[in-house]
Amino acid sequence: MxxxxxxxxxxxxxxxxxxxxxxxxxxxxxxxxxxxxxxxxxxxxxxxxxxxxxxxxxxxxxxxxxxxxxxxxxxxxxxxxxxxxxxxxxxxxxxxxxxxxYAPHGTLQDYYVTGSKLPLSTLLPLVMQIASALQYLHERNLVHRDVKPSNLLIGPENQIWLSDFGITVAMQPWHPQHMQDSIGTALYAAPEQISGKPVTASDQYALAVLVYTWLCGQPPFSGSLVQLCQQHLYNEPPSLSKHLPQLAPAVEQVVLRALSKDPYQRFAHVLDFANALKQACTQPLAREEPVGPGL
Incomplete structure (x- = not known):
């Protein structure tokens, strides 16, 4: 209002x-x-x-x-x-x-139309900027815990600004806490964050969910809060090539690695993930399967 x-x-x-x-x-x-x-x-x-x-x-x-x-x-x-x-x-x-x-152009939630797919040429600059901000936090031993489009502002020169540090925490021994406070936003929550033990790699996982969503036009998981938590904990994300048959296999490998259930199987740093994605975008596209009988 x-x-x-x-x-x-x-x-x-x-x-x-x-x-x-x-x-x-x-x-x-x-x-x-x-x-x-x-x-x-x-x-x-x-x-x-x-x-x-x-x-x-x-x-x-x-x-x-x-x-x-x-x-x-x-x-x-x-x-x-x-x-x-x-x-x-x-x-x-x-x-x-x-x-x-003040961010005059709103947020990435305003920019991204649900169900649409972003080309890698549009997606990559966003990922590099977000990863740079998250790397800055991680080097200070902080975990944002709520990386999502509505917390990513678009500045006056169309630069991305990470915002909302209300549930950002310093890395420390785990203590019991309210479940929702620990999770952040379930659509993007890493398995260990759902379990109440967020680490810096949890932000990398959330960024990978964003990348998956922007590439495929839909998130890897969906459903109620309970269903989302169960899927993040136990289900493997559907193949990106199911939605994008021409996607370079190297791109899919990078995204799925960042979505690993085990945070120690992800990239060592969130900026490593962004750089690997950038490098993968230079790789050949997937080949189409022959329609007729081969020789």
Whole structure:
């Protein structure tokens, strides 16, 4: 729902004024989640477009507020061309917020039409940028745990920005925790992440699910939360060549390796996966089977 004064169901001037957070004026909701809401806005003096993430009021307990600030501090510590920047932070009333660069072209979820297939020439630059951002995290001993199209923003020059570090964790000994918090988004969750033991290779698995989906026009697995978890844990993904008969065998081998159930059978680093995919794209296409009798 838009929150500016030009919407058909108009708000009062008082309501518009109340949507000012510190030096930032909020215009409309970009994304609404269970714990926070992201607005498009601008700096009231500089008139610079920004995205403002605000903790939802009904969740503003001491524990949740602490987690929100932890996310803000972690995110603000990152400096990478393919991670969206944190510019500022503040408190309005009792609600904390932080300010990020605004992505005018939305997310890869907006860009990708469900069921369509992306050519490798389009897919590869996306993968290289995402892998570069994830490699940066992994070198800092961090696991993102929620790599998916809606968390991949498209910047003003069509560059990709990784976002949403709300469930990012440092590699540490495993402790029991809420199942959904551990899984992230089940459609992209690696087997070990579903089991509550995410590692850096879990992000590589999620990126490989994205690659599979973009190439084939559908994800390797589908169904309910329980069905998805079972398939990620126990089922091998269907062959990519079933959907793309002309796909180079080397490309399929690279993607399926990154989708290995055992994280130690995947590539050593997520950037290795991206580079291997790039190299595989130079290999010959699969040959068509002869229609008539051979000689």
């Amino acid at each position: 838009l929150l500016d004064c030009d919407m058909s169901q108009r708000l009062t001037e008082k309501h518009c004024f109340e949507l000012q957070h510190g030096n930032y004026k909020l215009y409309h909701v970009v994304k609404s989640g269970g714990s926070s809401t992201i607005y498009q806005g601008e700096h009231i003096h500089l008139q610079h477009p920004v995205a403002v993430k605000v903790l939802n009021s009904w969740l503003a307990s001491e524990e949740v507020t602490h987690k929100f600030w932890a996310e803000a501090r972690l995110h603000a510590s990152m400096r990478h061309p393919h991670i969206v920047r944190v510019l500022d932070c503040g408190v309005k009333g009792k609600l904390p917020f932080f300010v990020m660069d």
